[in-house]
Amino acid sequence: MYKKFWLAVLIIMHSFAACAQIKQTNMNNRFDIETYNKNKQAGEYTFEHDGVKVRQTDFDGGYAETTSKPGTYIDHYREYYKNGVLKEEGDLFNKGTFRLGTWHFYNEQGGAQKSVNYDEPYTFTLDKVMEFLKRNNLSLADRWTSINRKSDTIGDRWIITHEDGHVGGADIQLKHVNLDAVTGKVITIKTSTHHDN
16 A cells, blocks of 8 residues: 555656756647637737737737736737747837837747847846936926837947927928947937827
């Protein structure tokens, strides 16, 4: 009888050890395709969950879900394969068009592929850019104010766009301030005209 007991204990311990060696997956992070299809209208399903606005959409390659907390400029974005398995996730800055922080990417079976830290070259952080806005009496609440990031031959930089007056009629002047991603120093200031419909 003791032999059966110890054999059972040994089998259970071996099972736990084998499970610990299996690469972790995100299989519990599946898109609820059935609920989405029941509730979508014109390729979109929007609802609120625990005070957070959730927007789900579909596209040729799969599904996307964006969650927005009221009073913030950061959305959490998840993209799913056609089979409902999570493909990628991370934060988006919604008063601009850039990925924020570390993003995680998965294969079609849900296994982790890679993680990318999109903040890495930007040692002059988003918080410091927000301080720059405040010092210059700019607010993200204003319609034309936005923050973006760019990496090209000029280098890594922040781009702050804001309204800088009316040119005439429905035309407004926008100012684009480029800040160095490391030092936060102003690199260039450019203006453009936008026709406000």
